[in-house]
Amino acid sequence: MAFIEMVQVSFKYPGQKKTLLHDINLSIRKDGITALTGPNGTGKTTLSKLMVGILVPSTGYITLKGQKMSGMTLAQIGRWVGYVFQNPEKQLFCPTVAEEISFGLQNLELPGHEVQRLVKESLAYFELEHLAQSFPLQLSQGEKRRLAIAAVLALEPELLVLDEPTTGLDAYRKHLLGECLDKIVTSERGVFMISHDNNFIKKYASRIIKLENGRLTEYVC
Numbered sequence: 164m165a166f167i168e169m170v171q172v173s174f175k176y177p178g179q180k181k182t183l184l185h186d187i188n189l190s191i192r193k194d195g196i197t198a199l200t201g202p203n204g205t206g207k208t209t210l211s212k213l214m215v216g217i218l219v220p221s222t223g224y225i226t227l228k229g230q231k232m233s234g235m236t237l238a239q240i241g242r243w244v245g246y247v248f249q250n251p252e253k254q255l256f257c258p259t260v261a262e263e264i265s266f267g268l269q270n271l272e273l274p275g276h277e278v279q280r281l282v283k284e285s286l287a288y289f290e291l292e293h294l295a296q297s298f299p300l301q302l303s304q305g306e307k308r309r310l311a312i313a314a315v316l317a318l319e320p321e322l323l324v325l326d327e328p329t330t331g332l333d334a335y336r337k338h339l340l341g342e343c344l345d346k347i348v349t350s351e352r353g354v355f356m357i358s359h360d361n362n363f364i365k366k367y368a369s370r371i372i373k374l375e376n377g378r379l380t381e382y383v384c
């Protein structure tokens with residue numbers, strides 16, 4: 164069964180004349196790394212926001228684990244699907260880097276010592292230990308992106324959706340991110356990423372889809 168299924172989805176922003184996405188049929192399984200690419204402004208971010216319930220289709224419907232997403236709250240969807248925004252500042256809101264990672268874990272009601280262990284592990288993996296007590300919005304762009312990814316990943320979502328995750332990362336950190344995505348896939352979870360980074364896509368994606376003029380095309384890797 165597909166993890167997320169988009170069926171005949173079309174989308175138009177309120178107040179806009181033009182329909183942005185037309186008759187999208189897309190099945191996302193919980194395996195491998197799917198990359199979504201395509202020209203600027205074609206609606207990739209919009210499509211990803213529909214996939215995670217932030218936006219609602221104008222026509223058509225989306226299912227998550229076989230259930231219609233329209234009947235679910237964002238909190239219910241968020242238990243299974245993690246979303247990392249294109250602009251990491253949109254999701255950083257805590258007073259310190261360490262709290263940014265612990266916030267979601269505390270909401271899962273894990274014991275305190277387990278939260279501390281997971282935060283320490285995340286900080287070490289994303290090389291943010293020296294910034295643990297810093298104010299997130301004062302970090303560099305690359306550090307903010309690493310923190311946004313770390314905070315979502317710590318929650319171990321079954322599907323991780325990332326919008327342009329390599330922006331602001333140097334070659335070494337892209338390599339670490341790629342390894343991390345590979346690890347997610349080997350633990351039977353899935354990754355869906357929007358990216359213009361062709362080298363990164365070629366190296367890590369197992370499936371590439373392209374959005375152009377509001378319609379999807381699929382390429383076999």
Ligand SMILES: Nc1ncnc2c1ncn2[C@@H]1O[C@H](COP(=O)(O)OP(=O)(O)OP(=O)(O)O)[C@@H](O)[C@H]1O
Binds near residue numbers: 210
């Ligand atoms: N809230 C909104 N209201 C109206 N129009 C919007 C809104 N958000 C995005 N758009 C428009 O929808 C179109 C698609 O935007 P979107 O960000 O989904 O494209 P994208 O393919 O992800 O672009 P990029 O590659 O530049 O990130 C753009 O023309 C954008 O201006």
